[in-house]
Amino acid sequence: MTLWLIPLLPLAGAAINGLFGRRFSRKLVATVALAFTAASFLWALVIASRFLSGGQVPIADHVATWLQIGDFRIEYGFLVDQLSMVMMLVVTGVGFLIHIYSVAYMEHEGGYYRYFSYLNLFMFFMLTLVLANNYLLMFVGWEGVGLASYLLIGFFFRRDSAADAGKKAFITNRIGDFGFLIALFLLVKNFGTLQFADLFDKVAKYSPGAEVGVGVLTAIALLMLMGATGKSAQIPLYVWLPDAMEGPTPVSALIHAATMVTAGVYMICRSNAIFSRAPIALTVVAIIGTLTAFFAATIGITQTDIKRVLAYSTVSQLGYMFMAAGVAAYSAAIFHLMTHAFFKGLLFLGAGSVIHGVGGEQDMRKMGGLKKYMPWTFWTMFAATCAISGIPFFAGFYSKDEILWQAYSSPHGSWIFWLVGVITAYMTSFYMFRLLFMTFTGEYRGAIEPAHGHGAHDDHGHHGTPHESPWMMLGPLVILGILSVVGGYVGVGHRFENFLAPVTPSVLSEPQTAALAAPESAALPAQQSEPASENSGLEDELMAISILCAFSGLGLAWFLYVKRRDLPDKIADSLGGLYTTVLNKYYVDQIYGAAIIRPLINGSRAILWRGIDAGAIDGTLNASAKGAQETGGAFRRLQSGNIRSYAGWVAAGAAVVVIYMVWMGTR
Amino acid sequence: MVPLSWYLLLSAFLFASGVAGFLIRRNIITIFMSIELMLNGVNLAFIAFATVRHSLNGNVFVFFVMVVAAAEAAVGLAIIIAVYRTRETLNVDRVNLLKL
Numbered sequence: 001m002t003l004w005l006i007p008l009l010p011l012a013g014a015a016i017n018g019l020f021g022r023r024f025s026r027k028l029v030a031t032v033a034l035a036f037t038a039a040s041f042l043w044a045l046v047i048a049s050r051f052l053s054g055g056q057v058p059i060a061d062h063v064a065t066w067l068q069i070g071d072f073r074i075e076y077g078f079l080v081d082q083l084s085m086v087m088m089l090v091v092t093g094v095g096f097l098i099h100i101y102s103v104a105y106m107e108h109e110g111g112y113y114r115y116f117s118y119l120n121l122f123m124f125f126m127l128t129l130v131l132a133n134n135y136l137l138m139f140v141g142w143e144g145v146g147l148a149s150y151l152l153i154g155f156f157f158r159r160d161s162a163a164d165a166g167k168k169a170f171i172t173n174r175i176g177d178f179g180f181l182i183a184l185f186l187l188v189k190n191f192g193t194l195q196f197a198d199l200f201d202k203v204a205k206y207s208p209g210a211e212v213g214v215g216v217l218t219a220i221a222l223l224m225l226m227g228a229t230g231k232s233a234q235i236p237l238y239v240w241l242p243d244a245m246e247g248p249t250p251v252s253a254l255i256h257a258a259t260m261v262t263a264g265v266y267m268i269c270r271s272n273a274i275f276s277r278a279p280i281a282l283t284v285v286a287i288i289g290t291l292t293a294f295f296a297a298t299i300g301i302t303q304t305d306i307k308r309v310l311a312y313s314t315v316s317q318l319g320y321m322f323m324a325a326g327v328a329a330y331s332a333a334i335f336h337l338m339t340h341a342f343f344k345g346l347l348f349l350g351a352g353s354v355i356h357g358v359g360g361e362q363d364m365r366k367m368g369g370l371k372k373y374m375p376w377t378f379w380t381m382f383a384a385t386c387a388i389s390g391i392p393f394f395a396g397f398y399s400k401d402e403i404l405w406q407a408y409s410s411p412h413g414s415w416i417f418w419l420v421g422v423i424t425a426y427m428t429s430f431y432m433f434r435l436l437f438m439t440f441t442g443e444y445r446g447a448i449e450p451a452h453g454h455g456a457h458d459d460h461g462h463h464g465t466p467h468e469s470p471w472m473m474l475g476p477l478v479i480l481g482i483l484s485v486v487g488g489y490v491g492v493g494h495r496f497e498n499f500l501a502p503v504t505p506s507v508l509s510e511p512q513t514a515a516l517a518a519p520e521s522a523a524l525p526a527q528q529s530e531p532a533s534e535n536s537g538l539e540d541e542l543m544a545i546s547i548l549c550a551f552s553g554l555g556l557a558w559f560l561y562v563k564r565r566d567l568p569d570k571i572a573d574s575l576g577g578l579y580t581t582v583l584n585k586y587y588v589d590q591i592y593g594a595a596i597i598r599p600l601i602n603g604s605r606a607i608l609w610r611g612i613d614a615g616a617i618d619g620t621l622n623a624s625a626k627g628a629q630e631t632g633g634a635f636r637r638l639q640s641g642n643i644r645s646y647a648g649w650v651a652a653g654a655a656v657v658v659i660y661m662v663w664m665g666t667r
Numbered sequence: 668m669v670p671l672s673w674y675l676l677l678s679a680f681l682f683a684s685g686v687a688g689f690l691i692r693r694n695i696i697t698i699f700m701s702i703e704l705m706l707n708g709v710n711l712a713f714i715a716f717a718t719v720r721h722s723l724n725g726n727v728f729v730f731f732v733m734v735v736a737a738a739e740a741a742v743g744l745a746i747i748i749a750v751y752r753t754r755e756t757l758n759v760d761r762v763n764l765l766k767l
Contacts (some may be wrong), residue, residue, distance in 0.1 A: 648690050
């Protein structure tokens with residue numbers, strides 16, 4: 001099985017466009033990019049179909065050995081099991097749709113070939129990440145997507161804010177990657193391998209009290225979590241994601257919503273053998289996820305930039321996935337990851353379509369009433385909004401409900417997670433419908449004749465009234481819209497969970513995890529043996545509550561942004577300081593700036609630059625150069641050009657030799 | 668018979684005169700002659716030792732030195748003529764074009 005083709009095809013596309021694209025026509029660039037992505041997607045489908053029709057599981061592909069150091073071996077190897085198959089299909093499928101969309105969206109932009117080359121490069125790294133069969137190759141993909149993300153956020157590099165956002169994303173990610181890297185070192189030191197199969201086998205065989213105890217596993221898991229918080233934009237490293245909206249909108253859809261940011265979730269689910277044996281780390285994952293989900297949702301309520309609302313909603317939804325992973329409900333996390341890829345990709349593409357339609361405006365206060373100008377965009381976005389809000393029978397409903405149920409019922413879960421999760425779901429529903437109502441209902445509040453006055457963001461324009469986007473952009477919207485509606489049905493009746501079960505053993509079906517999990521899980525067997533019927537009764541009640549939340553959020557949004565439009569401002573006024581704090585994102589950027597960045601820059605400037613670089617290093621270098629110069633200047637006098645003086649030196653030297661030999665002879 | 672040390676003293680005197688002339692004089696031809704003087708001072712030492720030790724080695728060395736001196740004289744004089752033609756001087760202090 002030639003699995004390596006899947007990541008390699010987009011790389012070929014990136015190479016062709018990157019090396020020769022400058023001379024290609026736009027049509028050719030788009031064709032190359034689309035063809036390689038489509039080929040990759042099709043090949044992924046072929047593999048998946050063989051897989052589903054009862055092929056050998058999992059499919060492994062050893063291409064070559066990369067490193068061989070004694071017994072320690074790292075190979076270029078790819079692996080498709082249930083987990084990476086889902087990821088592979090999501091990445092190639094959604095990626096392909098967004099490529100199509102980009103062809104139309106980026107039509108008026110410069111650097112067309114550069115854009116598609118980066119986009120393909122991203123696909124290559126992301127597929128390497130999800131298909132790798134060892135942590136080191138995964139880390140290559142991990143760093144690679146960071147690079148691609150940096151390049152694409154800073155795509156409009158002439159704008160300072162975009163260049164800064166790119167750097168911010170890259171550096172913040174690097175902080176997380178540092179933790180991940182240390183986790184890998186610890187794995188190599190303690191287990192001597194990074195191949196998934198061997199490693200998880202060895203991890204499973206270790207029991208507490210053996211030389212590698214729970215402490216080491218907890219440390220490894222926490223360091224991995226640090227990497228995951230960077231890549232998946234969780235507290236405390238989430239700050240880069242909202243700024244990443246400086247990139248072109250399809251990039252936000254692909255990288256900063258649908259695929260790359262889910263890498264952290266994927267990594268945790270992939271490492272479930274480690275996390276399940278480190279209950280403390282698992283709880284930390286759940287707490288971070290829950291906090292992030294709540295925190296980002298509150299910020300999302302106050303934002304007015306359409307893309308920023310979506311960015312914070314992404315952070316919040318990723319928090320849900322972490323919450324699920326943190327209660328050891330890995331399949332629920334992956335399920336939500338998949339549905340989220342559909343509806344969040346769609347929301348961003350829809351937002352892109354809106355921005356395209358109104359001529360580059362991103363402020364929702366200047367939109368409104370767009371429903372009649374762009375009905376397709378409206379209806380697809382409506383589907384996605386329903387999905388993310390958890391309106392019943394849309395995709396997000398199934399996955400979010402699964403997460404909430406697991407948060408409550410899992411042995412690692414707690415009612416606190418569930419409660420915060422439900423409140424967050426309520427806020428999610430509110431701010432998403434707020435976005436929808438502000439954008440599409442009421443009257444158009446933007447300037448009808450903006451002429452060429454926009455220009456602040458993605459330079460689209462040349463139009464007076466808002467208009468619907470071309471079919472090239474609507475096609476992907478419709479497909480993703482359909483997926484947002486029906487995507488949840490794969491999860492009905494635990495089908496998705498059972499499908500993933502070989503890779504991510506569910507908590508309830510793995511007693512030895514619970515046994516390892518620590519003394520407090522002694523009470524677990526009783527809970528596990530609870531009759532299923534009782535559980536499902538409770539499950540229905542909890543589901544009813546979350547449905548209620550979704551609809552009341554919708555209702556509140558409708559009341560405030562359709563019925564009584566004067567109210568939001570009054571509420572904001574009456575909240576005063578609290579509102580301003582949330583509007584300014586809790587001043588986290590400012591706090592980081594004052595507490596970390598400023599001291600770091602000042603310290604670098606005063607000590608590292610002025611002191612060590614200019615003082616010590618340059619000082620030593622200059623001093624030695626000056627010394628050599630002066631010595632040379634002194635010896636230069638010997639080279640007088642006067643033959644007799646040379647002869648004098650020769651004679652003097654000879655005399656010295658003679659005297660020396662005479663002296664030696666007389667001894 | 669004249670003792671060996673006398674020959675050696677004469678030889679050293681000749682050699683030292685050659686060195687002194689080489690260092691002091693500015694005229695190339697004089698310097699050249701000083702070199703010949705040094706060579707002959709050495710020759711004298713060789714011959715003296717050869718005679719005292721009844722060995723032909725010293726004589727052979729002297730022949731070699733003479734041959735080299737002859738060759739050197741030919742080449743050296745040719746150089747001197749060439750220098751004079753281009754520089755119109757025989758003062759070594761003014762033949763310093765290769766100096767930086």
